Amino acid sequence: DGGITQSPKYLFRKEGQNVTLSCEQNLNHDAMYWYRQDPGQGLRLIYYSQIVNDFQKGDIAEGYSVSREKKESFPLTVTSAQKNPTAFYLCASRPDDGGRQPQHFGDGTRLSIL
Amino acid sequence: QKEVEQDPGPLSVPEGAIVSLNCTYSNSAFQYFMWYRQYSRKGPELLMYTYSSGNKEDGRFTAQVDKSSKYISLFIRDSQPSDSATYLCVQEGDSNYQLIWGAGTKLIIKP
Numbered sequence: 730d731g732g733i734t735q736s737p738k739y740l741f742r743k744e745g746q747n748v749t750l751s752c753e754q755n756l757n758h759d760a761m762y763w764y765r766q767d768p769g770q771g772l773r774l775i776y777y778s779q780i781v782n783d784f785q786k787g788d789i790a791e792g793y794s795v796s797r798e799k800k801e802s803f804p805l806t807v808t809s810a811q812k813n814p815t816a817f818y819l820c821a822s823r824p825d826d827g828g829r830q831p832q833h834f835g836d837g838t839r840l841s842i843l
Numbered sequence: 844q845k846e847v848e849q850d851p852g853p854l855s856v857p858e859g860a861i862v863s864l865n866c867t868y869s870n871s872a873f874q875y876f877m878w879y880r881q882y883s884r885k886g887p888e889l890l891m892y893t894y895s896s897g898n899k900e901d902g903r904f905t906a907q908v909d910k911s912s913k914y915i916s917l918f919i920r921d922s923q924p925s926d927s928a929t930y931l932c933v934q935e936g937d938s939n940y941q942l943i944w945g946a947g948t949k950l951i952i953k954p
Contacts, residue, residue: 760940762940769946770946771847771931771944771945771946771947772887772942774940779940785940819886829892832889832942834879834886834887834888835886836884836886837884837885
């Protein structure tokens with residue numbers, strides 16, 4: 730079955746540590762996204778990528794980094810510069826065929842501070 | 844100012860009832876709207892994708908957009924306990940990279 734796989738489901742970060750969240754899709758989608766979800770707030774865009782080897786900052790990129798070396802993969806690194814990383818992180822993808830296509834989501838990674 | 848507002852709930856209704864979920868938006872320049880359903884500890888899944896005003900129906904679900912009042916509604920007929928989830932209202936900006944998300948309404952269907 731095609732879909733988006735995020736791993737791990739739960740992740741704990743120690744003070745001063747960088748952690749990487751994995752996102753893999755087998756939908757052959759061109760565009761991929763990372764969002765952060767906090768209680769009582771709408772999803773906020775961290776980074777997005779429309780094509781391999783290219784990505785753009787979203788609304789809250791500070792303290793995060795990404796790479797897009799393969800079409801299928803879009804890992805997110807939460808760096809030690811992100812002072813409030815506890816949240817639910819969601820990866821999404823969609824075809825970029827010039828038309829309006831909705832985004833499809835993985836099942837998220839919950840990041841907590843130790 | 845770009846905002847999509849939803850009542851956080853929870854909204855609790857008995858099984859079989861008709862449910863009405865609502866949200867308001869502030870920017871009338873953008874006319875594509877979506878409803879996503881999110882179960883606990885899961886990612887959002889698309890329910891409905893609508894354009895401008897009028898109704899769109901899909902099974903037990905009907906999405907309605909009222910441009911004059913900047914009001915978006917999702918109706919669920921014959922509600923089931925499996926409909927218990929958080930419903931997210933989304934407005935699409937001038938590209939698919941600019942989605943404006945509501946914070947969601949938590950719905951509980953009591954058996």
